[in-house]
Amino acid sequence: MNDARQAALDYHAKPIPGKLSVELTKPTATARDLALAYSPGVAEPVREIARDPENAYRYTGKGNLVAVISDGSAILGLGNLGALASKPVMEGKGVLFKRFAGINSVDIEVNSESPQAFIDTVARIADTWGGINLEDIKAPECFEIEQALIEQCNIPVFHDDQHGTAIVTAAGMLNALEIAGKRLEEANIVCLGAGAAAIACMKLLVACGARAENLVMLDRKGVIHTGREDLNPYKSMFAVDTDKRTLDDAIDGADVFVGLSGPGLMTADHIRKMAPNPVVFACTNPDPEIHPDLAREVRPDVIMATGRSDYPNQVNNVLGFPFIFRGALDVRATRINEEMKVAAVHALKDLAREPVPQVVLDAYEMQTMSFGPEYIIPTPVDVRLLERITSAVAQAAVDSGVARRPYPSHYPLKSVDDVYGI
Numbered sequence: 195m196n197d198a199r200q201a202a203l204d205y206h207a208k209p210i211p212g213k214l215s216v217e218l219t220k221p222t223a224t225a226r227d228l229a230l231a232y233s234p235g236v237a238e239p240v241r242e243i244a245r246d247p248e249n250a251y252r253y254t255g256k257g258n259l260v261a262v263i264s265d266g267s268a269i270l271g272l273g274n275l276g277a278l279a280s281k282p283v284m285e286g287k288g289v290l291f292k293r294f295a296g297i298n299s300v301d302i303e304v305n306s307e308s309p310q311a312f313i314d315t316v317a318r319i320a321d322t323w324g325g326i327n328l329e330d331i332k333a334p335e336c337f338e339i340e341q342a343l344i345e346q347c348n349i350p351v352f353h354d355d356q357h358g359t360a361i362v363t364a365a366g367m368l369n370a371l372e373i374a375g376k377r378l379e380e381a382n383i384v385c386l387g388a389g390a391a392a393i394a395c396m397k398l399l400v401a402c403g404a405r406a407e408n409l410v411m412l413d414r415k416g417v418i419h420t421g422r423e424d425l426n427p428y429k430s431m432f433a434v435d436t437d438k439r440t441l442d443d444a445i446d447g448a449d450v451f452v453g454l455s456g457p458g459l460m461t462a463d464h465i466r467k468m469a470p471n472p473v474v475f476a477c478t479n480p481d482p483e484i485h486p487d488l489a490r491e492v493r494p495d496v497i498m499a500t501g502r503s504d505y506p507n508q509v510n511n512v513l514g515f516p517f518i519f520r521g522a523l524d525v526r527a528t529r530i531n532e533e534m535k536v537a538a539v540h541a542l543k544d545l546a547r548e549p550v551p552q553v554v555l556d557a558y559e560m561q562t563m564s565f566g567p568e569y570i571i572p573t574p575v576d577v578r579l580l581e582r583i584t585s586a587v588a589q590a591a592v593d594s595g596v597a598r599r600p601y602p603s604h605y606p607l608k609s610v611d612d613v614y615g616i
């Protein structure tokens with residue numbers, strides 16, 4: 195077994211299996227403590243919540259608790275490996291929620307035989323959480339699942355692989371194109387992949403100014419064009435009238451490649467055919483469409499991003515979901531709407547242009563990092579993400595009328611220790 199693989203397995207196995215644990219927030223030392231925490235004291239908050247469900251925010255952890263829920267049908271770029279196998283990823287999302295945004299989470303892996311069964315399961319347990327993060331659910335089922343749950347639940351329901359990825363991609367893309375001296379409105383874009391993340395990313399890029407007619411999307415069968423009769427409605431939105439059929443055809447002269455598909459699907463020949471200063475976001479996890487070392491070797495002028503932590507320009511939804519939920523929870527938003535997503539895009543994009551703090555340089559063992567081809571987007575360890583994105587999202591929720599609480603008086607958040615405002 196190679197070293198990286200063994201190291202990853204050891205990390206998960208030792209000294210305690212898994213990556214998350216539960217901690218107590220109150221003393222439980224004495225008989226009196228226990229009488230308050232459990233019988234008979236616990237009956238009091240029970241009665242209060244039965245009287246008014248809003249009291250759950252006051253007397254339980256609901257307001258800072260997100261369920262990370264998957265059916266395991268599209269785990270990273272690995273495919274449908276089942277509910278249980280998705281657990282390391284869902285625990286991992288919990289780690290990121292806590293580490294970067296001070297949010298408690300529990301992972302729930304659902305063995306569901308149909309989208310409806312999944313919807314019913316989640317809808318039945320929704321009330322007890324502050325928000326629901328849907329994760330690694332395959333397309334097209336994920337679209338129907340998310341929509342149904344948004345309608346049925348009064349708390350934010352957010353399919354991270356769609357919107358988290360789209361927000362981070364859009365922020366990184368706007369910066370990358372500016373560095374490349376190009377405009378989104380004029381860029382020829384090739385999107386390899388037509389799953390949840392790909393469709394959401396392209397929708398958001400179009401909303402940010404990309405032209406649908408300049409955009410070619412490919413699924414496993416090739417270019418999505420108007421002559422195809424095997425397209426679901428989500429793919430059909432991106433069908434173009436073209437003679438191009440393969441990635442080789444589509445990539446010729448393209449300014450931008452976004453990969454949300456599978457490992458190694460972009461070759462040296464593909465990237466060689468792209469326009470000058472190409473922007474390549476090879477975002478499939480864990481292994482990108484093209485290795486960054488190969489991409490740079492073939493195209494020294496490339497602006498390259500991947501989803502990985504071990505290369506520059508990590509375009510990964512970790513830059514989005516912890517902070518978006520933080521902002522949404524803190525104003526008790528009923529949903530995460532377009533205004534909140536766009537606010538997150540701008541906060542993230544703008545932060546990349548500011549000087550990088552020393553702690554970030556230290557964490558990445560770098561002498562310098564500054565806005566440019568090797569730094570198009572902030573790194574996940576940058577504590578300013580917590581301040582900027584949460585503030586922007588909370589403000590957008592208030593302004594767009596989905597907040598049930600005013601803009602938090604304890605904002606801006608300077609660290610995860612501040613999240614309770616006490």
Ligand SMILES: O=C([O-])CC(=O)C(=O)O
Nearest residue numbers: 269270271355479510511
């Ligand atoms: O887990 C990650 O690194 C990003 C993600 O959501 C995915 O690839 O499905």
Ligand SMILES: [Mg+2]
Nearest residue numbers: 270329330355
């Ligand atoms: Mg995912």
